[in-house]
Amino acid sequence: MIREFGFDDVLFLLLAARWTILLTLAAMAIGGAVALVVAILRIVPFRPANWLAIGYINLVQGTPILGQLFIFFFGFSVFGWNVGAWTAAVTTFSIYASAYLAEIWRGGLQSVPKTQWESSAALGLNYLQRLRYVIIPQAVRINIPPTVGFLVQLVKNTSLASVIGFVELSRAGQMLNNATFAPMAVYLTVAAIYFVICFSLSRASQRLEGRIHVAR
Amino acid sequence: MNYSFRFSSLLAYRDEIIEGLLLTLQLSAATILIGLVIGVVIAALRTGGPGPLRSIATVYVETIRNTPLLVQLFIIFFGLPSLGLRFTANEAALIGLSINLGAYSAEIIRAGIESVRKSQIEAGHALGLNGYQVFRHVVLFQALKAIYPALTSQFILLMLMTSIVSTIGANELFHQASFIDSRTFRSFEVYTAITLIYLGLTLLFRGVFAAIYWCVFVRRPAR
Amino acid sequence: MSLVELDGVHKRFGNLEVLSDVNLSVEEGEIVAIIGRSGSGKSTMLRCINGLEPVQQGRITVDGTEVTTAKADLNDLRQRVGMVFQSYNLFPHLSVERNVTLALKVVRKTPLAEARDIARETIAKVGLADKLNAYPDELSGGQQQRVAIARSLAMGPKVMLFDEITSALDPELVGEVLRVLEALAADGMTMLLVTHEMKFAKTVGNRVVFMHHGRVHEAGDARETLEQPRTPELTSFLNAVLH
Ligand SMILES: Nc1ncnc2c1ncn2[C@@H]1O[C@H](COP(=O)(O)OP(=O)(O)O)[C@@H](O)[C@H]1O
Ligand SMILES: [Mg+2]
Numbered sequence: 001m002i003r004e005f006g007f008d009d010v011l012f013l014l015l016a017a018r019w020t021i022l023l024t025l026a027a028m029a030i031g032g033a034v035a036l037v038v039a040i041l042r043i044v045p046f047r048p049a050n051w052l053a054i055g056y057i058n059l060v061q062g063t064p065i066l067g068q069l070f071i072f073f074f075g076f077s078v079f080g081w082n083v084g085a086w087t088a089a090v091t092t093f094s095i096y097a098s099a100y101l102a103e104i105w106r107g108g109l110q111s112v113p114k115t116q117w118e119s120s121a122a123l124g125l126n127y128l129q130r131l132r133y134v135i136i137p138q139a140v141r142i143n144i145p146p147t148v149g150f151l152v153q154l155v156k157n158t159s160l161a162s163v164i165g166f167v168e169l170s171r172a173g174q175m176l177n178n179a180t181f182a183p184m185a186v187y188l189t190v191a192a193i194y195f196v197i198c199f200s201l202s203r204a205s206q207r208l209e210g211r212i213h214v215a216r
Numbered sequence: 217m218n219y220s221f222r223f224s225s226l227l228a229y230r231d232e233i234i235e236g237l238l239l240t241l242q243l244s245a246a247t248i249l250i251g252l253v254i255g256v257v258i259a260a261l262r263t264g265g266p267g268p269l270r271s272i273a274t275v276y277v278e279t280i281r282n283t284p285l286l287v288q289l290f291i292i293f294f295g296l297p298s299l300g301l302r303f304t305a306n307e308a309a310l311i312g313l314s315i316n317l318g319a320y321s322a323e324i325i326r327a328g329i330e331s332v333r334k335s336q337i338e339a340g341h342a343l344g345l346n347g348y349q350v351f352r353h354v355v356l357f358q359a360l361k362a363i364y365p366a367l368t369s370q371f372i373l374l375m376l377m378t379s380i381v382s383t384i385g386a387n388e389l390f391h392q393a394s395f396i397d398s399r400t401f402r403s404f405e406v407y408t409a410i411t412l413i414y415l416g417l418t419l420l421f422r423g424v425f426a427a428i429y430w431c432v433f434v435r436r437p438a439r
Numbered sequence: 440m441s442l443v444e445l446d447g448v449h450k451r452f453g454n455l456e457v458l459s460d461v462n463l464s465v466e467e468g469e470i471v472a473i474i475g476r477s478g479s480g481k482s483t484m485l486r487c488i489n490g491l492e493p494v495q496q497g498r499i500t501v502d503g504t505e506v507t508t509a510k511a512d513l514n515d516l517r518q519r520v521g522m523v524f525q526s527y528n529l530f531p532h533l534s535v536e537r538n539v540t541l542a543l544k545v546v547r548k549t550p551l552a553e554a555r556d557i558a559r560e561t562i563a564k565v566g567l568a569d570k571l572n573a574y575p576d577e578l579s580g581g582q583q584q585r586v587a588i589a590r591s592l593a594m595g596p597k598v599m600l601f602d603e604i605t606s607a608l609d610p611e612l613v614g615e616v617l618r619v620l621e622a623l624a625a626d627g628m629t630m631l632l633v634t635h636e637m638k639f640a641k642t643v644g645n646r647v648v649f650m651h652h653g654r655v656h657e658a659g660d661a662r663e664t665l666e667q668p669r670t671p672e673l674t675s676f677l678n679a680v681l682h
Contacts, residue, residue, distance in 0.1 A: 062372075062418035064379040066390060067411030074403040118491060119528035119587075123542035123594065124517040133545055137532045152282065159284035163383060170286055183294035191283045191291065198282035 005182040010189055016172030017193050023158045023168060024151065026090045031097025038102035040131065043109055053102065060099035065160050068092045073164045085166035093158060100150055108143035109135060148205040152198045159194070169193060223405045229396045236392030237413065239306075243388055244375040247313040251374070254318025259325035273322070280319035285380050288312050293384040309381035309388070317374050321367060328363035329355065361433050368425040372418055379414070389413065440503065442467045442598055442629055443488060448497035448507075450483055450653075457483045458494070459653045465598070465631060470624055472640035472661060473633045475650030476676060481633040484650070485600045488631070489513075489520040502597050518546060521591030521599040525606050527583040529575040535562060535586050536571045539593045547594070561589040565619050581612030585619055592623075599623070601632035635680060641665050649673045 042053035060068070073088040112135050120134040162171035173190035177183050226233075261273040280288070293308040303311065332355045340350035379390035387395075393410040397403050441464035450458035457480045465471050473481050486492040488499060490506045490513040499506040504516050530538050539558035543549040549557070562568060565585035575583055584604055591599060601620070605613045617639055623630065624643050634640055640647060644661035649672075651657075657664065657673045668674045 059415070062376075062415045063411045064376040064390065064414050066379045066382070067393075067407055067414060070393075070407035071404065071411060074407060078404045115524065115526060115528045116530065119522075119524060120530070120542075121491060121513075122489060122517055122520075122522040122524075123590065124514045124546040125542060126514045126546075129545050133541060134530055138530075141532070156282075156284040159286045160380065162286070170284065170290075173287070173290070177290075177294065182298075183290070184296075184298050187287055187291045187295050191287045194283045194287060195279065199278065202278075202282060 003180060005176070005180045005185040009176055009180065009186070012176065013169060013172055013186075013189055013193060016167060017169045017197070019166070019168040020155060020158050020170075020194075021197070023086075023089055023093060023161060023166075024155050027093035027097045027154060027158070028151065030090065030094035032101060034094065034098035035101035035105060038098060039105040039109060042102060042106045044127070057099045057103055060095055061103070065092065065096055065157055066163060068095065069160060069164055085161065085164045088164055089158070089161040089166045093154065093161070096157065097150070097154055100153070101147065104146045104150060105139065105143050108139035108146075111142055112138045145205045145209040148201055148208060152201045152205070155198055155201070156194065221405060222402055223409060225400050225402055226396065226405060226409055229392075229399070232392045232396060233389070233410075233413070236387065236389035237417075239387060240375070240378050240389040240417070243306075243309060243313065243378050243381070243386070244371075246310055247317055247374055247378070248371050250310070250314040251317025251321055254314060255321030255325050258318060258322035259329060262322065262326050263329055277319045277322055280316055281323070285312065285316050285377055286383060288316060289381060289384050305381070305385040306387070308384055309378070309386035313374065313378060313381065316377070317370070320370050324363050324366045324370060325359075327366075328359040331362055332359045364425075364429055364433070368421075368429075371425070372421050375417060375421055376414060440500070441465055442469075442502055443631070444498070444500045445484075445488070446498040446500075448484075448487065448494050448499060450480075450487060450492065450494045457653050458487070461497070461653070461655055463648060463655060463658075465629065467597075467629055468627050469646060470630045470644050471632070471646045471648055472644035473631060473648045473650060474635070474637070474640065474676070475656075479650040480653040481650050482602050485522065485602050485631060485633060488600060489517050489522055491522075514546070518542075518594050519597045521594065521596035523584070523587050523591055523599070523601045523604050525603040527575075527580070527587045527607075529583055529586055529590070531575050534572050534574055535567065535578070538575070538586060539590045542590070542594055557593050558589075561593045562586070564592070564622070565589045566615070579612060580608045581615045584608065584616050588616075588619055588623075598629040598631070601630065601634070603633050603635065605634070605636060637665060637677070637680060649676065651676075 038053050038056060041049040042057070044050070069088065069092045072091045073085065076083045076088060109131075116134055116138065117130055120130040125133065158168060159170040161168055162174065165171070167175070169190055173186050177186045180186060258273045258277060261269050262277070265273065289308060289312040292312050293303065293305065296303070336354050336358060337350055340354040345353065378388055381388060382391035382394065385391065389410060393406050397406045400406065443463070443465040445461050445463045448458055448461040449456065461480075461484060463471075473484070475481050483492060487494050488501060488506065490511065494507050497507065501516060502519050504519075505511060506513070506516060530541065533541065536555065536558050539562060540549075540551075540554040543554040543557060544551065559568070559571065562571060565588055567582060567585055567589070570578060570582065570586075575586070578586065588604075605616050608616065613636070617636065620630070620632070620639075621643055632640075632644075641662055647658065647661045647664045648655055649657040649664070649668075649670075651672050657668065657670045659669075664673070665677065668677060
């Protein structure tokens with residue numbers, strides 16, 4: 001049942017791109033929350049916490065996403081939970097995002113001058129209050145452009161979820177290719193959709209970068 | 217949990233694992249060489265090339281950096297044959313990875329060139345060095361030193377990304393994992409073990425890159 | 440008991456002894472000017488007093504609280520010890536008013552309305568009532584430093600520590616900051632101030648402490664000590680700063 005690649009197929013791909021975006025957003029939300037904790041553990045003046053955070057970041061950044069994806073995909077069932085590709089993918093990409101964001105955000109936290117820590121300490125703020133009211137608000141501004149830049153990596157890497165059968169943009173492309181045997185048209189369309197998403201994010205990141213340097 | 221882990225069943229496949237490991241290393245090394253050459257050329261075009269070439273270089277970098285490697289590989293391996301260009305899986309893998317790394321390293325190299333150019337070139341000229349001498353003695357060494365960390369991180373990322381070429385059937389390490397998986401049905405153990413082997417490779421690469429850095433930039437005084 | 444007491448204090452950074460056997464006591468209402476060459480340990484001494492730096496030996500007590508024990512509640516102590524730095528260190532992401540209310544709200548849990556009243560009052564005291572909603576980067580150095588003083592003052596400290604607070608300022612802005620200090624002195628605030636303004640030290644200070652190689656090398660009544668130094672080191676230091 002071979003048919004031509006047509007407008008309906010483009011629509012099909014665009015709809016599948018929703019899942020690429022949803023997976024990205026879920027990973028960003030969960031990964032972001034974890035990243036905040038890891039980034040703080042990375043900088044607190046308590047060595048074992050620093051080591052824990054460094055170990056976590058290195059473990060995630062030192063292994064391929066594909067491997068992590070399969071470990072969670074099969075690992076959950078080893079422990080008796082039969083979860084689908086979506087759960088495995090969200091877990092993997094949340095962990096992936098948490099390690100990279102933690103490293104990015106740590107840089108932002110550490111770029112706030114030491115004198116800000118000192119002057120807030122001199123006012124009687126405890127460690128967490130200094131972080132919460134003085135350091136993090138200043139780091140957020142610095143961190144926004146690289147965080148948006150990281151989103152590009154995340155969007156692109158969610159394509160790997162196709163390997164465990166999660167139907168997002170890339171997987172939808174493979175399915176279409178099997179039906180139409182028009183690989184060039186299908187994959188160029190898929191690439192174009194990724195490009196629109198990622199290029200917009202890249203540009204946004206660059207523009208924010210420029211603005212950060214002029215604004216307060 | 218009534219699952220019993222059996223990592224030992226993997227031992228029967230150590231030949232396959234070693235074979236995959238070697239191909240991963242070869243693929244990584246070849247990609248780094250080719251990708252670096254592409255990166256230097258593209259960076260040169262983007263910083264000082266003639267208008268049209270500069271635009272082409274920019275389009276190349278932006279296109280590659282804003283689309284997934286997986287889709288790039290699909291286009292090369294499944295798409296190009298419809299235009300009469302046929303590659304084996306391993307060839308397609310090398311082409312795809314090199315094109316990909318070329319775009320990323322071009323950006324890193326360009327940033328390096330620009331960071332040095334602003335501050336140092338005038339100082340070099342002021343000392344009476346000519347254009348080539350300034351490039352050779354002032355720009356090159358400092359730019360290399362400045363970009364070395366970012367570039368080598370990118371190489372490690374590349375090494376990890378070689379696993380993705382398993383999706384088109386290139387028989388590197390990760391492909392061997394799915395082969396062993398299909399024989400043993402020990403999926404969890406197989407992928408855990410293979411993933412840890414990649415961790416080992418990451419540490420190995422870091423060690424080698426740190427050693428090179430030490431030999432080139434630390435021990436030898438900057439000229 | 441004195442308000443601030445340092446008793447045989449030794450402070451080292453690695454092998455470098457920065458304070459050696461420093462003894463000093465400051466009574467309530469006293470104004471102590473601390474002078475000495477760069478690197479003689481003046482800043483370090485102030486930073487030890489509010490616990491920003493730990494000491495290796497000796498005791499420091501402030502307002503009855505021992506700073507130099509492991510279980511000292513430094514955050515509580517620091518509410519009673521104001522500190523102003525050479526580089527202002529205002530919070531750049533907060534307006535002038537919120538710079539001043541932050542510690543009141545967060546540390547002291549003062550209700551917002553009350554915190555704002557206190558802020559407005561102290562900001563008016565340093566002459567910046569019209570800058571409540573400005574951000575630090577919209578202010579001159581002198582204005583920023585006055586906000587920094589107000590920020591500490593709002594917590595109602597028992598003692599204020601000033602570390603060369605006019606050194607980073609353009610000469611024409613020094614006066615406005617010194618006038619704020621004079622007003623504080625007139626209110627009876629206890630102050631330890633590291634300064635290179637010898638005239639100011641002489642007229643406003645009660646006492647002068649001359650630091651040399653991490654020790655209190657000479658100390659005494661401000662006017663007397665500055666006019667008739669007893670040690671050759673202070674004499675040569677004064678000659679150097681007064682030309
Ligand atoms: N954090 C630090 N680590 C190491 N040495 C320091 C540190 N802070 C100050 N020092 C050293 O302690 C000495 C005294 O410094 P400081 O108290 O700042 O002197 P002053 O304020 O009188 O100029 C100097 O030699 C300085 O280099
Ligand atoms: Mg000092």
